[in-house]
Amino acid sequence: MKMNTMCDVCELNASAKLKKLGDAADRSDYTIALAGNPNTGKSTVFNALTGLKQHTGNWPGKTVVRAEGSFSYDGRKFKIVDLPGTYSLLSTSEDEEVARDFVLFGKPDVTVVVVDASRLQRNLSLVLQILEITPRVVLCLNLMDEARRHHITIDVRTLSRDLGIPVVAASARSKEGIPELLKTVHQMATGSVWPSKKTVLHTPDKTGRAIDEVAHALSELDPALPNTRWLAMRLMEEDSSIITALQKEELSPKIDEEKLKPVLELASTYREELGDTYRNDLVEAIYARSAQIVKGSVASDTSQRSFRVDRAIDNIVTHKIWGFPIMFLLLGIVLWITIVGANYPSQWLSGLLLGNIYPFLKSGAQSLNFPWWLSGFLIDGVYMSTAWVVSVMLPPMAIFFPLFTLLEDFGYLPRVAFNLDRIFKTAGAHGKQALTMTMGFGCNAAGVVATRIINSPREKLIAILTNNFSLCNGRWPTQILLATIFLGALASHGGAQVIPVLAVVCVAVLGILFTFFTSWLLSNTLLKGASSFFTLELPPYRPPKLWQTLYTSFIDRTLIILGRAVVFAAPAGAIIWLISNINVSGQSVALWLIQGLDPVGLFIGLNGVILLAYIVAIPANEIVIPTILMLTALVVGSTGVGNGAGVLFEASDSQVAVLLQAGGWTTLTAVNVMLFSLLHNPCSTTIYTIYKETGSRKWTTVATLLPVLYGVIVCFLCTRIWNYFS
């Protein structure tokens, strides 16, 4: 428990009145909207207010769906809605539509706009646009600590006077200014503070006149209609959600479809007359006003020098020669720490779940007189594979995701997209796919979720369909085991260490090549279209918050993915046990299936056991090898290893080698399994995630079957070529 100091409970400390309610926002007295540009620390402000651990990403466009939370302050309950980070509210992108519509239709009592104090001029553009919709705005001047470091001083009073709204200086990371922000929000919500005046933008002649006249026409229909200027601007832009709302009498009972007609005609006449000038004039007016405000309130000590650390880091990580090696080195280190580091907790977990709890359950079932099939089905089947998945899947994810998130929060990952975009552009894809591909090395399901950062639907789909070619955590151990046993044996002394590592790296690189090739293939066939417009903000480097990162990446990524995996692992365990134990005409279903699949398997250089293992172990790549071992033992008969039909087991490298060779494996088989491990259907968790993200059966099917097709072709060709040369 946290100890309260005197300050924490002091009446004068506004935070003492703050009660964080997380996301229990059912009934509330006031609604607060939280808006802001990307990378202004908006989510940090949200977390400081609600205590809800919403992940704060350091690249633009992270919060695509809006998050809600709530807090109670001075006896009143506030619901707070975190809007997507946007640069503007004028465009047609999904993010901006969500933010715009909420501020207008959601009628929040207060809209808090979070801005980066070091980049005030750029950020004011959004503030001025929101002020056109509603005057009930509080400006949160965030990242004041960074601004001070960059020798930027801001005259908060003048800024507040010029904008006509309260301005609160804050550094949400260190909770500085949060009590004042709460107090101000409370004051505006309860009506004890009112915004003083409305800032009117001075748009040049023709554009200004067009807006005024359309606004005037709306006022004539309903004099009580608020923010007619903003509505007029939206009508000039042909905003369909505003037009529909007006037509359906949602914004004013006095305006309906019939009455709106002449107004729409007026707007469209001006639109045609002004063309592109309209938008240019409007944005120029906004920037001119921002510049004017900044001039009066911001003093900076030649900002060129102040960002030199950022510039220095960028010069190194995007360097012509060093950029790529640094990128591969960092990714290599992250994967190495993950693979090596995961061994220890994995062994501990598997010792606990399989070494201690499993025999305990077995003896428990025996003393309760469970019939053999029931204890077999539940404990050897369902429990065993669920426990197996947890113990081999949890540790690597719990290591990889936090490391990845640290790189992300530091600001390095957008630079990876910057470095690699050229290659993705050639393939007709988006540079941000570099990030989702990298994420895929940890977990493909997480990689698929990460594609939300790509805002063009075509490029997002390409990123989803190709994510499976990133060799995920679940497949690295398979690669390493087979390479060590079969390829390490080929090399003479000394090479036994190097050859397996090289082989695994080759497989991973092959996966990257397949990502580019498939992206290119899709761009030129099923997903034809020009590579869309690419913009990427390279955010300033910020020291990541270590503990918060560990916590949020564990909750947000690890547990969600693990939960989905467990849901699929339990039934798979049941099936694996059943096919091994149900006998039909004298032999188990598994043996029948293996015999049926053998001709196909052998034709492409695999065998029936491998194919069956890949079919039943679809929930997790981690249980493919144990399933192969168990089924091989079933086929070969007594070899001294294994725990019986349908029971997964582990064995030492030499035992595995003996067992697999008895099962007919050659070096070629191992090579083919390594290739097939890269090129086969995604695991069921990933397939389910793809379906959730695309909402399309068709694309989920393509994502599932295309890699299998590749796998079959590649294994077949590899076998023919191998046999030709040997």
Place this chain on the structure above:
Amino acid sequence: MHLGLLQKGQTAVVTGLSPACRKEVRQRLLDLGFVKGAEIRVQNISPLNDPVSYNIYNTLISLRRNDAANVLIEIKEQNV
């Protein structure tokens, strides 16, 4: 002169957007601050020579070279 031709070390001022530029591209560029009067410099060039990151209003925005050609500029000063 357009942004695609700006060299590292030069500072330029945006004079407008090319009339040939598609509507959604125009909107996005305006939103990102590529507005008449904005000062702009090349910050970094990707190792593969494309995209390029520009410093505009104290923020680094990267654009592909063919998209940058939509931004019309005027060179202001030349620091060598």
